[in-house]
Amino acid sequence: MGENLSYLMMPFTDPLIILCVAAGTFAGIYVGAIPGLNATMAVSLLVSFTFGWDINTALALMIGIYMGTVYGGSRSAILLNIPGAPAAVATVFDGYPLAQKGQAGIAMGVATVESVIGGFLGIIALAVGTPILSKFALQFAPRDYLLLGFMGLLLAGSLGTKTLVKGLVAAVLGLLFKMVGMDAMTASHRFTFGNPYLLAGVDTVVALIGLFGVSEALIQIRNLDVQVMKQKIDRIIPKLDLVRKNLPLACRASVIGIIVGALPGAGGTISSLLAYDHAKKSVKNPEVPFGEGAIEGVIAPEAANNAAVGGAFIPMLTLGIPGDAVTAVLIGALFMHGLRPGPSLMTETPHLFYLIVGCLALSCVFMLIFGLTGIRIFAKVVEIPKGILMPIIIILSVTGVYSTNNRMHDIFWMIGFGILGYFMKRYDYPTGPMVLGIILADLIEQNYRRAMVQSHTLVGFITSLFTNPITIVLLAITFFSILVQTDFYKRWKARKEGSI
C-alpha cells in the first residue's frame, strides 16, 4: 500500500514526471485546439517517439496530451465554430454564439473550470471503480474475454456511423489485417505470400498513424479555403457565483461522461452530446436560450468530455478493452513496454494504476493553469492555415512510423492505411472500429482458441456460453447491442413511440 501511495504521489514529486505531464497538457491543449488534429493522432505519434523511454515518463506525457487535447478542442469550438477535437462538437452549439456576442473569453474560462471539475470527478470514479471491477474481472473465462472483445467492436461499430454494418465491416477489416504475419501460437505464416516483409505483420502503431494521421490530413486538405473569423477576447476567469450555481449541472454531466466514457468505444464525443441534451432538458429557464449562447450549453459538454477521460481508463485497466480510440492507442503503448492491460495489470503492476491516477490529477491542475493563461496567443495559434499544418503532419507521421521499428517498409504500410482510411471516411465507414479491430485482434483470437480448447468441440463451445452467469450476461448485452441496431427493432420502436 505504501509503495502504491508513493506511485500515486510520484507525479507531484518527481520533477521529470511533472515536466512530462506539464509539457503533455500544454501541447495537448494546442493540439486539441487546432482543427484537424486530435488526441488519437497525437498520442499515436507519441507512442512511437517515446518507445525507448521509461514507461512512467512515457505514460505521463501521453496522459497529459490526452487530457489536454480533450479540453483544447473547446477552444476552436468557441473561437472558430469548428470543434478542434470530436469531443468538443457539442461545445460549438452555444460556445460560438457566446463568442459572437463578444463573450469568447468568459466561454473559454467556463470551459476550463468545468473541464477541470469533470476531469477530477472522472479521476475519482477511476480510482474507486477500477480496483473493484478488476477483482471481479479476474473471474472471467476466455469465452468472456472473447465476448467482451466482440462487445467492444460492436459498440464501437454502432457509434459515430449511420449503419452498424459499416462499423462492422471496418472492425472485421481491422481484425483481418492483424492476421497477416506469423501466428503467435504456432508460428505458422498467414497471408505472407512468401514475402519476408510481411512476416512481422501489421504494426499497430503504423496502422494507427496511417488511419488517424495520414487519412485525416488527406480529408482536411480538401477544404483549404475555410475562412477564419477573428475574435475579441476579454474577461477570462469566470465568476465564482456562476461556477457555484452550475455545480449540480456540472456534476450530473460528469456522471454521464464517466458512464459513457467507460462503455467500450463510446468516449468523449457521445458523452458531450448526451450531456448537452441533458442540460437542454433539465435547465428549465436558461438566461439565454440554448443554441443562442446559453452558458449551460458550454458547461455540460465540457464537464462530460473530460470526465469521460477517467471513465475510458476503467475498462482499459480492468479488462484490457479500450474505452475509446485514445485508450486503444495507450493499450498499444503498454504492450510495447511489455505490459498487459487487464485484470492482471492491477495484481502484477498496481503501482502503474496509481501512477496513471496521479498523472491524470496533475494534468487537471495544469489544465487549469494553462487554460486560464495565454488565451490571446491561443487565438492566433488556432488560426494556422491547413496548407501549412497538413504537410507538417505528414512529416511527423513518417518520422513517427519509422522510429517505431526503424523499418522503411512500415512507411509504405502507413501510406496504404492512410489511403484506405481516407476512402473509408469518404464513404462513411468509421476508422475507429478498424483500429479497435487491429488492437483487439490478438485478445479475441487467443481467447477464441483457448475457449475452443477448453470446450473441445464447436458444439461444446456454444453450450458453454449458457453455463456461467457472467457469460450469459455478456452474451445478452452483445445480443442486445446487435438487436437495437436492426431495422426490425427500429421499426418496432418507432411504432411504439407513435402509438403513445
Place this chain on the structure above:
Amino acid sequence: MADIETGERLKPGERGFSIFLAIFGLFALYESIKLFQKDPRWISFGAFPLILSILLIVFSVHVFWSDRKKKTETDEASVDKKILKTLDYLFPKTVTILLILMILYCLALYFELGFELSSTVFLLVALCFFRKNQYIKNVLYTVLTMAFILLIFKLGFRILLP
C-alpha cells in the same frame, strides 16, 4: 426503406467501394481456405481468418444490398463518366497533389536521399502549392519547421530518423 423515403443519395463510387470490399473478402476467403486445409480444426491458425473472411463478405454484401435502391448523381451517366465523377470525388486537386508529394517523399527516403533534404523539399513544395504567392513566407516556415523537428526529435527525443 427509410433511406429511400428520406431521399438519401449515394456518393460517387460508394457502391463500387462495397464491391471492392466484398472482392477483398473473397480473396481473403480463398487464402484462408488454403490455410485451414493445412490444419482443418476450429482451433487451428486458419480458423479465425476463415471466419473473418466470411464475415467481411457477408457484411460487404449487406452494405451493397441495402444500397441497391438508393440513387446516385451518376445513375444515368455512362461508365466512363461514372469513373470520372468518382475520381473527381475522391481525388480533388489538393488531395492528389498531397498524395503524389507524399509518395515521392517516401520514395526519396526509401532511396536514402536523407531525411533532412527529402523533408525540406517535400515541405517547401507542398507549402508553395497550397499557399501560392507567399514564397518568402513559405521558405521561412520550412526552415523554422525543419529546425523545430530536428531539434525536438534528433536532439530532444534522440530518435533515429529515416
